[in-house]
Amino acid sequence: MTQTGLGKFRRIVLQGGRSVAAVAIDFIYPPTCPGCQVLLGRHAGICARCWSYLRFIERPYCEVLGVPFSHDLGAGILSADAIADPPPFARLRSAVLHDGLARTLVHNLKYRDRTDLAPMMAAWMVRAADGEIEACEVIVPVPLHRYRLFARKFNQSAELARAIARQTGKPLVLGALQRTRRTKRQIGLSAAARQENVQGAFSVSQNGKTALFGKRVLLIDDVYTTGATVSAATRALKRGGGAAEVSVLTFARALADHI
Secondary structure (H helix, E strand, C coil), X not given: CXXXXXXXXXXXXXXXXXXXXXXXXXXXXXXXXXCCXXXXXXXXXXXXXXXXXXXXXXXXXXXXXXXXXXXCCXXXXXXXXXXXXXXXXXXXXXXXXXXXXXXXXXXXXXXXXXXXXXXXXXXXXXXXXXXXXXXXXXXXECCCCHHHHHHHCCCHHHHHHHHHHHHHCCCECCCCEEECCCCCCCCCCCHHHHHHHHCCCEEECHHHHHHHCCCEXXXXXXXXXXXXXXXXXXXXXXXXXXXXXXXXXXXXECCHHHC
């Protein structure tokens, strides 16, 4: 490296207050858009073109399930699913629809070790929470079974929950909710098969009962599809952990025509 290059390197470190390691990482792994790989000015960003493909979930939507409506039908309107089959959780909120770039982000976080995406995705979840973060007393991620956690090395839902806790200051409780039964992957299963797959799969630890009893819990997951996983987890939190109320916040949600 030339003296000019060294001087520029030092100025970046000193003026920006960044560690040498951070600058070195930027040099070796320059920040790119996770959607199209175009170079960006910073990490954990989205280029303007890919941003336009994200479908954020905005009002109007069902007050319980958060499913978006094509027309505003008035305050407090519920979807047909919420009326016909009320979920065990109080409310569900999601940031984006699970298609296109959103699907890619979830895949990269979950299977390509892109944990650096979690803070950005969590920030969108905080924006979409619609008061659920302020109302909750503790944040709990949907857990992985220990065998899957060993294979994957990390839990994507826990990474999102950790980032949300850091951004909002809400207490994060890890290890309270446990996946005690190894289940099949939910991808490709029907709604009925998903429910059967996760039935009785969750339990609350002894320490979790102390931490969760009487609390309003915000359950964090990466994707809401049919609701089988978060419903099973909610039942465990309420029956086994004594949680007063459970609401759910996910990064993405799949609509019926996207499952």
